[in-house]
Every structure is written in C-alpha cells, then in structure tokens.
Amino acid sequence: MTFAVASVILLGLVGLIFFDWQTNQNRPPAFAVAVSEAVRVTDGRYYVPFAITNTGGRIARMVQVTAELDIAGVDDETGEQQIDFLSGHETKAGSFVFSHDPQGGELTVRVASYRLP
Amino acid sequence: MVESRDGIIGGAKPQPSPSIWLVEFQAILQGAVGGFLFGIPLLYTVEVWAIGAATGPRWLLTVLATTLLGVGLLTQVEGFRQSLRLHPVEALLESIEAVAIGVVCAALSLVLLRRITLATPLAEILGKVVFEAVPFALGVALARSTLHGKQGRNRRTTVPLARRLASPTLANLRDALIDFDAALIGAVLIAFSIAPTEEVPLLAASLPPLWLLLVMGASLGLSYAIVFASGFTDRAERRQRGLLFSPITETLVAYLVALLASMAMLVLFQQLNPSDPWSEWLSNVLVLGLPASIGGAAGRILI
Numbered sequence: 001m002t003f004a005v006a007s008v009i010l011l012g013l014v015g016l017i018f019f020d021w022q023t024n025q026n027r028p029p030a031f032a033v034a035v036s037e038a039v040r041v042t043d044g045r046y047y048v049p050f051a052i053t054n055t056g057g058r059i060a061r062m063v064q065v066t067a068e069l070d071i072a073g074v075d076d077e078t079g080e081q082q083i084d085f086l087s088g089h090e091t092k093a094g095s096f097v098f099s100h101d102p103q104g105g106e107l108t109v110r111v112a113s114y115r116l117p
Numbered sequence: 118m119v120e121s122r123d124g125i126i127g128g129a130k131p132q133p134s135p136s137i138w139l140v141e142f143q144a145i146l147q148g149a150v151g152g153f154l155f156g157i158p159l160l161y162t163v164e165v166w167a168i169g170a171a172t173g174p175r176w177l178l179t180v181l182a183t184t185l186l187g188v189g190l191l192t193q194v195e196g197f198r199q200s201l202r203l204h205p206v207e208a209l210l211e212s213i214e215a216v217a218i219g220v221v222c223a224a225l226s227l228v229l230l231r232r233i234t235l236a237t238p239l240a241e242i243l244g245k246v247v248f249e250a251v252p253f254a255l256g257v258a259l260a261r262s263t264l265h266g267k268q269g270r271n272r273r274t275t276v277p278l279a280r281r282l283a284s285p286t287l288a289n290l291r292d293a294l295i296d297f298d299a300a301l302i303g304a305v306l307i308a309f310s311i312a313p314t315e316e317v318p319l320l321a322a323s324l325p326p327l328w329l330l331l332v333m334g335a336s337l338g339l340s341y342a343i344v345f346a347s348g349f350t351d352r353a354e355r356r357q358r359g360l361l362f363s364p365i366t367e368t369l370v371a372y373l374v375a376l377l378a379s380m381a382m383l384v385l386f387q388q389l390n391p392s393d394p395w396s397e398w399l400s401n402v403l404v405l406g407l408p409a410s411i412g413g414a415a416g417r418i419l420i
Contacts, residue, residue, distance in 0.1 A: 087322075
C-alpha cells in the first residue's frame with residue numbers, strides 16, 4: 001500500500017519531467033517585454049516599470065534588457081538591466097529610471113542578449 | 118554493529134564465509150558513503166568549481182599530497198576498513214585507497230551535476246576533481262568512525278520485546294515513524310546549508326532535459342546503498358524490529374520525505390515563489406533532493 005502510493009508519487013514526478021521535456025525544453029528562449037504606462041514621478045525622476053516574460057521553453061541566463069529614451073534636443077538616456085535566471089514562462093519585473101519625461105520622447109525597451117546555461 | 122574477527126559483516130548468523138570480493142566491495146561502499154556525506158556540501162559550492170578551474174598543475178599535486186597526508190593521519194586513528202590493527206605499510210595503502218575512492222566519487226558527482234561535461238577542457242576537469250576530492254577523501258577516511266550506529270543503541274522509544282510481540286504492528290509502525298523522523302532530521306541537517314545558496318538554481322538551470330531522471334536515480338540509489346547495502350546498519354536489529362516496510366519501500370518513502378523537506382527549505386529561503394513556473398519548482402527540488410536524501414539515509418543509520 002505504502003509502496004504503491006510512494007511509487008505513484010515518484011512516477012508522477014517522472015511523468016512531469018517527461019512532460020517538461022516535451023513542452024518546454026525543446027523550445028529556445030524567446031522574450032516579450034511589456035512597458036507599463038503607469039510612469040511614477042518621484043523627486044523629478046521618472047520610473048518606468050517593465051515586465052519581461054520568457055515565452056519560450058528553455059531557461060535563459062543573464063538576460064540583458066536595455067532601454068533607450070530618444071528626446072529631440074536632449075542627449076539620449078539609456079538604462080540597462082540584467083536578469084540572472086529566467087525560466088520558461090517566468091515573468092520578472094523591474095523599472096528603468098530617467099531624468100526626462102519618457103512621454104515626451106520615444107522609449108525603446110528591448111532584450112539585447114542572453115546566455116544559455 | 119557487531120564485528121566479528123574474521124571480517125564477517127552483519128553479525129547475527131555467521132554466513133559461510135562471504136566471498137572476499139563481497140567484503141572488499143562493502144568496505145569500499147562504506148568508504149564511499151562517508152565520502153558523499155562529507156563531500157556533498159562542498160560539491161554544491163560554486164567557488165570550489167572556480168578554484169578548480171583556475172589552478173595550475175603544480176598546485177594540484179600539492180593539494181593531492183596534502184590530502185594524502187591528512188587522510189594518512191586520519192587512517193592512523195580510524196580507517197574505513199574493519200581491521201583494527203594496522204601495519205604502517207597497510208596504513209599507507211589504505212590512505213592511497215581512500216584518496217582514490219574520494220577521487221572517483223568526486224568525479225562521478227561532478228559528472229552527475231554537469232560540472233564536468235564532454236566539452237570541459239582537461240585542465241579544468243583535473244582541477245575540479247582534485248579540489249572536490251579533498252572533502253570526499255577525508256570523508257572516506259572518517260567513514261568508519263562516524264557512520265557506525267552505536268552498538269546496541271537504545272532508541273528512546275523502542276518498545277520492550279514483550280509488548281512488541283503483543284501488538285507487533287503498532288510497535289513496527291512506531292519504529293517506521295522514528296525512521297522517517299530520522300530521515301527528516303538528516304535531510305535537513307545536510308541540505309539546510311545548501312538550500313539558501315545560489316548553486317541550486319544554477320545547477321538546475323544547467324541540467325539538460327531528462328537529466329533530472331538521472332539525479333532522481335542517483336538519489337534513490339545512494340540512499341539505498343547507505344542504509345541497506347553498505348552493512349553499516351545492524352541488519353539483525355532491523356530484522357528484529359520487524360520491518361513494517363520493505364527496503365525498497367522505505368527508500369522510496371524516505372526520498373519523498375527528503376523532497377518535501379527540500380521544498381520546504383527552498384520556500385523558506387524564498388528560492389521558490391508561487392509565481393515561479395512549475396518546471397522551476399520541479400528541477401530545484403530534485404537538485405536539492407540529492408543531498409537531502411543522502412542526509413536522510415545517514416540520519417536513518419545514525420539516529
């Protein structure tokens with residue numbers, strides 16, 4: 001009885017490993033970055049929240065997210081963020097900080113690079 | 118455990134002289150068990166991999182020689198073999214053997230955790246193996262003194278024989294519960310220092326698909342070897358206690374206990390959050406489950 005229950009649980013784990021292999025591990029990482037409209041202003045600085053999701057299957061390491069703010073007549077502002085681990089379907093969030101209002105210019109946020117583990 | 122003069126392991130009924138190879142194999146297995154107990158925490162240490170990868174050959178030889186010296190000193194006091202009196206030459210041979218067992222176990226573990234792959238340069242392989250072999254070899258030398266359950270240990274809760282005969286299943290159940298309690302304590306002791314560190318996600322991330330099955334198999338196999346195959350436990354005592362569970366069942370249940378303990382520790386240290394995908398939970402728990410199951414097995418033979 002105990003043996004049966006323990007075996008079923010462990011076989012369930014084995015099944016999950018196979019399922020993970022079938023659904024996730026064959027697909028390379030892919031990224032979707034969402035920049036929130038809700039810009040927060042504190043002490044004259046603009047905080048732009050972003051969320052990055054790994055829409056692929058495999059885990060990615062050292063995911064580098066860069067932001068570039070183009071405002072006419074002002075020097076470009078850039079920001080960079082590195083995320084250590086991002087597994088498949090995982091979402092992590094953060095913020096970029098600018099000293100100019102991002103509404104007044106063009107903000108580009110993209111994933112610049114990542115590393116396979 | 119009862120030790121007879123002529124090296125028979127087990128003790129209750131002398132078997133008709135077990136083959137010399139079996140005795141030898143068991144001695145090696147006992148040494149290896151000690152090595153794993155002592156070496157696993159350092160195996161899960163990123164700095165040791167880095168040191169190993171960046172060390173020159175001369176220094177590696179120095180490390181090996183120092184290890185041999187340390188193991189030799191330990192062997193003078195307590196070897197991993199059954200014989201109690203040692204000739205100096207024997208002590209030297211046993212030390213070399215202990216270091217060799219340590220090197221082999223360390224190499225196998227590094228391969229299992231993908232710190233050594235087919236793509237790893239030879240110099241790096243050597244460095245990692247030599248540095249990881251240090252704690253393994255010391256563990257091998259200490260195996261006998263640390264791992265033998267106390268002779269005729271008095272479990273606080275062991276029921277007197279008369280009552281045990283009166284209600285066998287209840288006493289068996291209690292003994293089984295004590296076993297899993299011991300497994301839990303051992304698992305937490307060994308894995309607690311590993312759980313909050315970065316190595317768990319790092320190792321889990323670098324395992325290729327289906328490699329987790331190998332990690333599971335190794336955890337179960339080591340757990341079984343420590344408790345039932347190495348001859349550390351007094352089989353007679355276990356038989357007398359009337360096992361409620363067969364060895365296989367006990368190994369499986371103890372592994373589940375170790376996995377649950379691993380999960381609890383990872384959640385406690387915020388390594389796993391409800392927002393993390395389930396595949397991350399699975400891989401992290403199984404990776405920490407390896408040291409936890411080794412600790413759980415040690416707990417069952419010691420407590």
